């Protein structure tokens with residue numbers, strides 16, 4: 001098991017930090033004094049790499065890689081530069097580094113910074129690759145006897161989402177209006193969703209473009225890093241609109257991501273395999289090695305002014321298909337993939353009730369309300385609720401964390 005790497009930034013050596021030297025995730029931030037910057041999380045601090053670039057302390061093949069304050073231009077430099085930059089940071093932030101004096105001036109306390117979107121999302125696709133979630137939703141929306149669609153064990157099913165809807169943690173989420181029609185109604189009405197829900201997912205970020213089919217190994221090599229992702233979902237809008245083309249407005253309100261991109265490099269020690277195949281996959285989808293990661297996940301709900309209740313705990317290793325398999329499938333038609341494309345894993349539910357990654361499943365379609373620590377009950381989200389996803393891979397005496405992925409629900413807009 002990998003050990004904690006010690007840093008001269010003391011807060012990075014604490015067992016409970018999300019951001020030890022082993023992690024070094026990438027984000028974007030502003031402070032009251034500065035415009036948008038690219039930063040690297042280290043303990044309770046952010047290393048301002050836009051400033052390091054400006055003063056000439058970085059050795060990169062191009063100018064102005066970090067000038068815009070997003071990580072897209074850095075991603076486009078490619079895997080060799082990703083590795084070199086990470087090696088530079090690991091060395092320069094390591095205990096006893098002679099660069100401490102130069103870098104110390106460019107540390108910003110996280111408490112003074114507000115996080116922005118770490119990258120510009122080029123396109124966004126969401127998958128449906130968690131077996132427990134697909135089984136549960138199939139049972140609730142369709143037929144418990146045929147819960148999994150016939151194609152499900154043969155390919156990672158997905159839909160094209162909206163890049164424009166992806167927001168960074170901390171952004172409020174306005175309850176959507178939409179067409180609602182329950183089975184007992186003759187005609188739909190238009191109004192606020194009454195079954196507004198979350199989905200606990202991971203997002204994979206494409207860092208290398210492709211133009212044509214790729215192998216699963218090539219797909220894994222193309223992935224730059226991972227974020228936590230909450231695919232906010234209006235179940236009442238979804239149930240009425242989804243046939244036959246899939247989710248549309250139900251999932252177009254917002255998708256929240258965690259502020260830090262945890263690189264694939266930081267997650268390498270935590271690789272794990274997808275579960276045994278129930279049906280043999282076609283060759284283009286077979287994995288040459290372990291391509292999932294052991295990442296513990298949880299979701300908490302805090303009503304306005306009340307303490308949080310943990311609703312669910314699960315693990316990314318529950319997925320049936322890895323992000324690499326999803327990316328290989330996505331490109332299999334010749335669909336070009338681009339730097340900054342975001343792939344949602346699909347909702348990550350586990351085998352037990354306390355491992356379910358959506359309220360749809362936790363409340364079993366609204367029929368079994370949950371009781372919160374405050375004594376209130378919930379089937380779906382109420383206005384004023386704050387939902388927080390957290391995730392970390394656990395090493396020996398350290399954790400590779402993502403920071404919180406949080407959103408608060410605001411009341412629906414007045415109708416147009």
Ligand SMILES: O=C(O)/C=C/C(=O)CC(=O)CC(=O)O
Nearest residue numbers: 127128129133137199346347
């Ligand atoms: O089974 C359906 O009709 C729809 C399921 C979903 O909610 C789609 C989705 O976002 C997939 C996922 O997150 O796993």
Ligand SMILES: [Ca+2]
Nearest residue numbers: 126199231347
């Ligand atoms: Ca989803």
Ligand SMILES: [Mg+2]
Nearest residue numbers: 231251254255
């Ligand atoms: Mg969405």
